[in-house]
Structure formats: C-alpha cells, structure tokens
Amino acid sequence: MDQPIGVIDSGVGGLTVASELMRQLPKEELIYLGDTLRCPYGPRPKEEIIQYTWEMVEFLLRKNIKILVVACNTATAFTLDQLRQELPIPVIGVIQPGARSAIKMSQNMRIGVIGTEGTIQSKAYPKALQNINSSIRVNDLACPRFVPMVESGVLSGPEAYKVVYESLKPLKDKNHIDTLILGCTHYPLLRDTIQEVMGEHVQIISSGEETAREVSTIMGYQKKLYNGDRVPHHQFYTTGRVEVFRSIANIWLDQPIDILENAKLTIN
Known part of the structure; x- marks a missing residue:
C-alpha cells in the first residue's frame, strides 16, 4: 500500500522511534511531525496535551497516512484510547x-x-x-x-x-x-x-525497537505493507527551530533528511 506511515512527537524524541521504523521497514515512507515549538508536553495540563496531539494528528491525516505512531509517551498516556476509537486507521503507542x-x-x-x-x-x-x-x-x-x-x-x-x-x-x-x-x-x-x-x-x-516491530506486524496482517521496490523519500516537519532539529536528526538518523518547516498547526 503506497501511503506513508505517520509519526508524531512533542519534539525530537520520536526520532528514536523513526530510526527503528526506517531500519525495520526500509521500503516504507515516513512523515514525521515534531511539535518542538510547544515542547515539552510533560508539564502541561491533560486537556492541553489532548488538544495539541489532535492538532498534530489532523495535520498528518491530510497527508493520507495509513497508520499513526504516537511516539510521545505523554501523548500516548492521555490520548491513545481516544485516537483508536475515533480514527479509521491503526494507531500505535509506545x-x-x-x-x-x-x-x-x-x-x-x-x-x-x-x-x-x-x-x-x-x-x-x-x-x-x-x-x-x-x-x-x-x-x-x-x-x-x-x-x-x-x-x-x-x-x-x-x-x-x-x-x-x-x-x-x-x-x-x-x-x-x-x-x-x-x-x-x-x-x-x-x-x-x-x-x-x-x-x-x-x-x-x-x-523504539518493540514499537517498530508492532507496526510491522500490524501492517503485515492488514496488508498495508509497500511491496514495490524504491528508495523511500521521508518527510520531517517541525513547528519550531529547524537548525536544532536538523542537527539532532542528522546525528540520530545517520543520514541527511528533508525537513519541511512551517508545519501549520493551530498555535495558541
């Protein structure tokens, strides 16, 4: 199935999950969104975490993703059940x-x-x-x-x-x-x-490793894996400073990445 995997996180931390997804599923394309402008999520009220998570989800849904990985533990803790109930695609937490x-x-x-x-x-x-x-x-x-x-x-x-x-x-x-x-x-x-x-x-x-394995298993069972032959083109979005995001991403992912800034979320 030629649709990307969506990954959301409060910042750069989800790159640790993205790295494993890229390693275990080398043909799949990822679209990653890190809400670095509003990071960290941990000290925020529950209602704010839920709101911000949904804003990220809606951004990625417009990219026609086939599965959503919530790579933020705080967002997973407060939104996973709701996301699974309301979204038409599989949702994996960490x-x-x-x-x-x-x-x-x-x-x-x-x-x-x-x-x-x-x-x-x-x-x-x-x-x-x-x-x-x-x-x-x-x-x-x-x-x-x-x-x-x-x-x-x-x-x-x-x-x-x-x-x-x-x-x-x-x-x-x-x-x-x-x-x-x-x-x-x-x-x-x-x-x-x-x-x-x-x-x-x-x-x-x-x-990260166990989450990527679960994504692979679910996509295989639901016949969502890409079966063609290609070098995937990943897209990375951030709501904050591109320079810091890029420097950490290039170290962690061990390759240059395409960072598309100005992710249009509702920033309050």
Whole structure:
C-alpha cells in the first residue's frame, strides 16, 4: 500500500522511534511531525496535551497516512484510547511495547521507569506492566530536566552527566531494580549517560525497537505493507527551530533528511 506511515512527537524524541521504523521497514515512507515549538508536553495540563496531539494528528491525516505512531509517551498516556476509537486507521503507542520489552529483559521483576511529569503522574507504565504481571514491583521517577536539555542539543558531556546524575539519584539509591524503562522517547538520546549513571548491571529499555516491530506486524496482517521496490523519500516537519532539529536528526538518523518547516498547526 503506497501511503506513508505517520509519526508524531512533542519534539525530537520520536526520532528514536523513526530510526527503528526506517531500519525495520526500509521500503516504507515516513512523515514525521515534531511539535518542538510547544515542547515539552510533560508539564502541561491533560486537556492541553489532548488538544495539541489532535492538532498534530489532523495535520498528518491530510497527508493520507495509513497508520499513526504516537511516539510521545505523554501523548500516548492521555490520548491513545481516544485516537483508536475515533480514527479509521491503526494507531500505535509506545507504552505497551516498552512494557513488554522490559518484562522480557528483567530477571527479578523489579523495574524502574523514568519519564515526564505527565507520563509518571498518569501511572500508564505501572498499569501496563502490572496488567501483564501483577507481581512486578515498579519504581517510577519524573525527570523534567531531560527533555529541555535534549531539545537544546545537549546530549553528552559534563553538563549532561550532571543533570542525569542529579535526576536519577533517587532511583539509583533503590539499587534493587535490574531494568530501567526510558519512558520518554527523548531519553534514548541520553542513553549512554543514563547507563553510566545507573551502572552496567541495569538493563536500559527504550520502546523504539518493540514499537517498530508492532507496526510491522500490524501492517503485515492488514496488508498495508509497500511491496514495490524504491528508495523511500521521508518527510520531517517541525513547528519550531529547524537548525536544532536538523542537527539532532542528522546525528540520530545517520543520514541527511528533508525537513519541511512551517508545519501549520493551530498555535495558541
């Protein structure tokens, strides 16, 4: 089926999911929209998150997408059920895939979750984990300093280490966890620093790989995969500063990308 996959995120974090989609589905075209102008979503009221998410969705629906990937954990937590009920296309979030992956990796069923204030307050990850295995013990922690740091382009070095260490200290002190879910798609951009702070004994889980696998499975089952032969042309939109978006995207995706700025959303 020659229609693109739509990916939405509050900023650059969803590029971690886009990268996996491009790797696992090399013939498929992506249209990515990052709402960098209004990022971060985590501290915003629920009603605002829902409004902004729908504005992004409506933008991509005009591009005739065949499946929607909500690559923002906060948006997934607050809008996934509604989107699935109201949209005529499949909608995939990042929370369930991340939870399943963590359960596969954990040996002692003691799992940590870090995310934005909104995601942590929603308790979406503890619910997802304990719906699968009620004996799992979950320690979750909001890390509100991570997203602004990533969006500004600080991904490593002394400043990044200091912020990550100070943010994760309450969780690190609970040294019984053996698995840590990066419950925000921005956080894999800080993965090496997070691993250094938490220690090699902690398995770090990001949901990108598992989410892309779920997209592939659903599109195969619904016969939505593109079966021709082509080099796909991906489109990336941002509502904010193109320069920062491009610099992070080119590093994370390891290739130049076509960024089409001026995504026309309703900006309040």
